[in-house]
Amino acid sequence: MQIQQALALHTQLAHQSESAALDIELMLCALLDKPRSYLFTWPDKVLPEPVVTQLNRMIQRRLKGEPVAHILGTRGFWDFDLDVSPHTLIPRPDTECLVEHALTLALPSSARVADLGTGSGAIALALGWERPEWEVVASDYIADAAALAERNRSKLQLDNVRVLQGSWFEPHVGTYDLIVSNPPYIDPDDPHLTQGDVRFEPLSALVADNKGMADIELISDQARAFLRPGGFLLFEHGYDQGDMSRTLLTELGYEKVETLRDYGNNERVTFGQWLKS
Structure with missing residues (x-):
């Protein structure tokens, strides 16, 4: 042939x-x-x-x-290839929008950054790759996911990135200049869960209660205790959750709240700045 x-x-x-x-x-x-x-x-x-x-x-x-990424065991993200597995989400191009905006924020040259629910490590590793002077701390509740992120970190030789295991803020100590996350945000009743590649991805990384907003609400609430004055919270969400996300951050006291659109022109990433001490 x-x-x-x-x-x-x-x-x-x-x-x-x-x-x-x-x-x-x-x-x-x-x-x-x-x-x-x-x-x-x-x-x-x-x-x-x-x-x-x-x-x-x-x-x-x-x-x-079966997704091509699972068949090959890798998926390209940012400027590198990541090992992937059925234990985590497959990194998607639209998540690069979050990375792109994080790199534009007015952060200290030696910023301390947390990536919650890191999965394969895509976001944390992209940020650590672009900003070697940053300290990036990634975490995931699933042991296999944390191990995968650590394997990817080791392959890329990013010594400014650490990977921890634990639920959301549980393993984190101290405060951060930036907190990022691509949390579960799909409604458990969403029919798309039975279609396409998501059928082969872990539900724990996809769905959240309260119409997909439960984990976003938890992270947004608890992040306030882990953000330094002037720090930013930045998270990915569903195409129809922009308005709910902006309302949530505003009610919690975040300022300069905005939503960014992905490559398909859908509202995809919302962020806010925590200015209180």
Whole structure:
């Protein structure tokens, strides 16, 4: 089988995936350990039989709905690749919007930052990657998630990032200039939970009570005791939770409350500044 013939196999996935062609390209790149440009530079190259066999196995897994990130064991985020597992959310491009805005905030050069519910470590590691002078403390309640984040931290050799295990603020000590989180925010009754990649992700990282707002409310309330005067709280939420999030932060006493839109122009990240001592 030639590379161009392998790429044509995306038609098998067309009914299962909206990104069928990209799925096949990513699988081939992983199997060949080559960039995507290689596939189109050498379309006539014949694939070794073991690669064809593994590709067919991957396609069968994808046909069952398994996310490509789980099949490959990695997902690109920011400027690096992260190991992923069924114990955490798969990092998504829209979460990069949170990272981008965090990097624009007026923070001390040696800011102390907390990332709550870090999962694979995506947010914490992106911030630590861009700001080596920051001290970033990431935490997750799930032991397997914390272990995964630590593995990713070690691979990236980010000594300015620490990973702790514990629920929300439980393992944290001291105060922070910035607190970030991508908490569970999906309503348990949301029909999307039975569709697409989320079927293979842990419900504990997806759903929250009170129409998806329970964990956001807890974090926003408790963050006030962990923020230094002038510090910021920044969190991701559902596309329809911007108004509720702004109201929540305002009622809790945060100032300069705003909501940012993601790459699809949906309200996705809300932040506020804590100015009280």
